[in-house]
Amino acid sequence: MIKLTHVSHVFAGRQGEVHALDDITLEVRRNELVTLVGRSGCGKSTMLRMVAGLLRPSSGTVTVAGELVGKPRQDVSFMFQRAALLPWRTVLDNVLLPVEILRLDRAAKRRRAHELLELVGLAGFEKRLPHELSGGMQQRASLCRSLIQDPLVLLMDEPFSALDALTREELSIELQRIRMEQEMTIVFVTHSIEEAVLLADRVAVLSPRPGRLRKIIDVDIPRPRTLGRNAYADRVAEVSAELHELLMPAPMASEGAG
Amino acid sequence: MTAVPRTRRIGSRATRRLVDWGLPVIALVALVALWWLATIVFSIEKFLVPAPDDVIEAFVGQSGFLLEQTWVTLLETVQGFAVAVVVGISTAMSIASSRLLEKMIYPLLLAVNAVPKIAIAPILVVWLGFGQFPKIVMVFLLCFFPIVISTATGLKSTPAELTELVRSYDASRLQVFFKVRFPYALPQVMVGLKTAISLAVIGAVIAEFVGADAGLGFVIVQSGASADTPLAFAAMALLGVISIVLFYGLNALEKVILPWAEENR
Ligand SMILES: Nc1ncnc2c1ncn2[C@@H]1O[C@H](COP(=O)(O)OP(=O)(O)OP(=O)(O)O)[C@@H](O)[C@H]1O
Ligand SMILES: [Mg+2]
Numbered sequence: 001m002i003k004l005t006h007v008s009h010v011f012a013g014r015q016g017e018v019h020a021l022d023d024i025t026l027e028v029r030r031n032e033l034v035t036l037v038g039r040s041g042c043g044k045s046t047m048l049r050m051v052a053g054l055l056r057p058s059s060g061t062v063t064v065a066g067e068l069v070g071k072p073r074q075d076v077s078f079m080f081q082r083a084a085l086l087p088w089r090t091v092l093d094n095v096l097l098p099v100e101i102l103r104l105d106r107a108a109k110r111r112r113a114h115e116l117l118e119l120v121g122l123a124g125f126e127k128r129l130p131h132e133l134s135g136g137m138q139q140r141a142s143l144c145r146s147l148i149q150d151p152l153v154l155l156m157d158e159p160f161s162a163l164d165a166l167t168r169e170e171l172s173i174e175l176q177r178i179r180m181e182q183e184m185t186i187v188f189v190t191h192s193i194e195e196a197v198l199l200a201d202r203v204a205v206l207s208p209r210p211g212r213l214r215k216i217i218d219v220d221i222p223r224p225r226t227l228g229r230n231a232y233a234d235r236v237a238e239v240s241a242e243l244h245e246l247l248m249p250a251p252m253a254s255e256g257a258g
Numbered sequence: 259m260t261a262v263p264r265t266r267r268i269g270s271r272a273t274r275r276l277v278d279w280g281l282p283v284i285a286l287v288a289l290v291a292l293w294w295l296a297t298i299v300f301s302i303e304k305f306l307v308p309a310p311d312d313v314i315e316a317f318v319g320q321s322g323f324l325l326e327q328t329w330v331t332l333l334e335t336v337q338g339f340a341v342a343v344v345v346g347i348s349t350a351m352s353i354a355s356s357r358l359l360e361k362m363i364y365p366l367l368l369a370v371n372a373v374p375k376i377a378i379a380p381i382l383v384v385w386l387g388f389g390q391f392p393k394i395v396m397v398f399l400l401c402f403f404p405i406v407i408s409t410a411t412g413l414k415s416t417p418a419e420l421t422e423l424v425r426s427y428d429a430s431r432l433q434v435f436f437k438v439r440f441p442y443a444l445p446q447v448m449v450g451l452k453t454a455i456s457l458a459v460i461g462a463v464i465a466e467f468v469g470a471d472a473g474l475g476f477v478i479v480q481s482g483a484s485a486d487t488p489l490a491f492a493a494m495a496l497l498g499v500i501s502i503v504l505f506y507g508l509n510a511l512e513k514v515i516l517p518w519a520e521e522n523r
Pocket of ligand 2: 044045046157
């Protein structure tokens with residue numbers, strides 16, 4: 001579904017060049033959820049922005065559904081760390097923003113918006129303004145907005161990281177539920193090892209400066225997954241430990257991609 | 259952007275309203291009382307500082323005339339302000355939309371603004387005569403700058419995440435402008451309008467001082483010449499009323515059209 005081939009990116013920063021990504025080759029299969037982990041500044045957001053068509057790689061190619069990505073596509077949607085709701089629009093109108101800009105069928109999408117809001121537990125809050133919602137509710141509204149265009153690909157850049165731990169877990173579980181109802185390919189950036197293991201089919205670990213793909217770990221744990229005590233606690237612990245070792249600075253980290 | 263608890267709001271709606279209106283009234287009454295007292299205690303001459311009752315007498319005695327002059331000044335003020343809003347916001351839009359235009363226009367604006375407007379007033383009379391037009395121009399000149407500056411600031415303060423969001427829908431420049439940048443700038447535009455409206459009245463009076471045959475500024479100059487200080491005071495009080503009414507009018511408008519703004523900044 002998503003294919004990055006020998007993708008590198010160099011930013012012309014104010015203090016010289018920044019090699020944000022170096023020779024990344026990664027394929028995300030249809031309906032797969034890949035979480036992207038790595039230390040701050042290793043190029044995770046940069047990678048997502050390329051898939052979203054917001055940034056062109058310095059070299060290499062990015063394709064979505066077999067087509068070269070040149071500009072933002074309607075079937076790819078982006079969810080940010082901050083809810084990024086327009087403060088003057090009601091929750092419902094915020095969810096419908098993409099419908100207006102992309103000129104989709106309003107009546108049908110209106111119904112869909114109500115469905116989605118219901119799905120994430122925001123039924124009854126359609127007419128509220130964003131400042132009347134909690135952070136978790138704002139992020140739920142933002143999730144609905146990114147689903148309204150029925151995307152094939154959902155790119156999520158640390159979408160829950162500004163929330164408290166419990167709300168974050170709740171939303172992770174909701175995301176799993178939504179995935180069961182709707183086919184979607186998801187790339188999910190996170191700093192939380194727990195979250196990475198909870199959600200992922202595969203975890204891609206990036207190493208910083210320059211951003212390289214260090215390792216890809218298969219997470220072969222049955223769904224639905226929760227964080228509490230469960231039958232697969234051992235396997236969860238094992239994968240978590242491996243990720244932890246990969247992410248913590250170790251002497252061998254400077255050797256680059258494994 | 260995050261939800262802020264409304265802890266600063268005290269009491270019920272009714273109490274709040276009473277506080278909002280009551281406190282300024284109390285302050286006003288106290289000030290007038292003090293003024294009255296001072297004129298009596300120090301037995302100040304009426305032509306130096308008239309007592310409140312002298313002013314009221316002057317107002318009642320010539321109320322028709324005074325209201326007519328108030329209307330003249332109000333009209334000049336509102337017309338000049340309206341033109342400044344239209345021209346100012348358009349100028350700000352062009353500044354915010356193009357670096358090149360910004361670089362070209364901004365220094366020019368600063369230079370023009372640095373010229374003391376009162377120095378232009380006599381020239382305006384020479385150019386445009388004694389009618390209403392030079393007053394409207396003067397009001398415009400005073401209002402224009404604050405409107406441009408705050409509108410441009412507002413248009414340039416769109417948070418990166420919102421721009422990125424609409425870019426991810428491949429929105430056109432027009433869509434970005436009307437769906438995000440302009441509405442986002444509106445609270446800031448209102449700040450400019452409020453600054454401008456207070457200056458607007460001043461602009462009208464300055465222009466009337468220099469050369470006019472009508473308006474409250476003209477009344478003040480005339481009554482000064484004939485030492486009719488109570489009448490001058492009455493005219494000044496009316497100027498104050500105009501300012502306050504216009505300012506609170508804008509405030510009310512803001513509450514109606516930008517209910518989200520109050521909670522967000
Ligand atoms: N517009 C830009 N101009 C110059 N350098 C940039 C720009 N955007 C990102 N960078 C640099 O590229 C590198 C990767 O940035 P990126 O935002 O992709 O990291 P990240 O992995 O998302 O980090 P975080 O986990 O903190 O969000 C960083 O070193 C950053 O400083
Ligand atoms: Mg990032």
